[in-house]
Amino acid sequence: MADYRGKIVEPNLVWINDKFEAGIKLKISQNGIIEEISREISGDVVELPQFALIPGFINAHSHAFHRNLRGQSGIGCQESDTFWKWRDAMYKLVENISYDNFKQLCKGTFEEMINAGITTVGEFHYVHHENDRFNLDNAVIEAAQEAGIRLVLIETLYSRSGFNAETVNKEQKRFESKIDEFIKHLKILEKSTNSTTTLAVAAHSTRAVDTEGIQTLWRYASENNKSFHIHLEEQPKEIEDCINSFHRLRPSELLLDKMYPVTSKLTVVHCTYTLREHLNVFAKKDVNICICPLTEGFLGDGIPDLNDTDHLCLGTDCNNRINFLEEMRWLTYCQNMKHNRRNCCKLDATKLLQIATFNGAKSLGLEGAVGKFEVGQQFDYVAFDLESKRLKDFKAPNMLLDAVIFGAGNEEIAAVGVAGIERKQK
Structure with missing residues (x-):
């Protein structure tokens, strides 16, 4: 080499x-x-x-361990017809995972990313606990270092199973942490950073973190110059559950209402069912929108309503197929098919490369470095x-x-x- x-x-x-x-x-x-x-x-x-x-290439959204579900897509099977049934298989994957096994899953994914031209990965990491609290975080860091990929560990808060729940369910115990413990751990993790390993933070979703937790973590990110990521409106059920909860709002409305001030440090992931009027607000506030076309097609999520004002970046998400050129292509193709046109969002080759490189760096807080x-x-x-x-x-x-x-x-x-x-x- x-x-x-x-x-x-x-x-x-x-x-x-x-x-x-x-x-x-x-x-x-x-x-x-x-x-x-x-x-x-x-x-x-x-x-x-x-x-x-x-x-x-800069991969702004990955769950490295999901790759181990390759070969178990269930596509075409009646019993696997929704995102939520796929999620059950994902829970089972990490039910009894060990430190060494988790590290090897991540390392294999990161090595495959390198072979696909991905030099930086934002690992949206929420499987924190094995026998000791948060010890699986170090497994991700070690895996990236051994693979030779640049890592932004997007340390992810996950506190409850749904909008009206107090805590997680039994399948989510490895994910769970409360905001005070989580922030204390972030300060410890900071000691593991170096020129190729840095930190960002995430609230998993408005479903998995309450508004107080989101506000507190957003304040921490803002005060410490950290990028902040969150899954947003990937599935209609998430929106329905949020509206039917005590909030009476869509998740995007909840974010815009509770996070202040919204800045370019925010990345919202998917936005598959986000209304154009809310996407317009994100665009005006320079918010990053991370689209994961291969995963969104693989899981049957849908196609977001994008336009050329959106600040887009890309992620491989579930990593069933790791090919960033395909992510770029399908970002374009999906919009072309949705609108029956070939000039959607001005997604020519030059803009797609910017989305796959500089825009990803901006999402991860690395625009001055890569x-x-x-x-x-x-x-x-x-x-x-x-x-x-x-x-x-x-x-x-x-x-x-x-x-x-x-x-x-x-x-x-x-x-x-x-x-x-x-x-x-x-």
């Missing part, structure tokens, strides 16, 4: 300023940061004549093989990105690197 730290690299093509350019050299520091980008950099150059480089090839950013990259069968006839700079996003797959990824260190090589 190559190590480009302390070196100058020159790919055949590199994605700079929203276009592919040739003849560009990148000087990488000893700690994997881009020091200089220029056509004229003196020194020995590592030439990469077969590669086109783009910034590494998501672009700029001086001062980490050298996290995906290299595509220009001589591959799918790309060799379409490698002109003005065609290549469109060919990659709408025509290529993981097979065309030749190499992947994090902080200048190659983590995958074809």
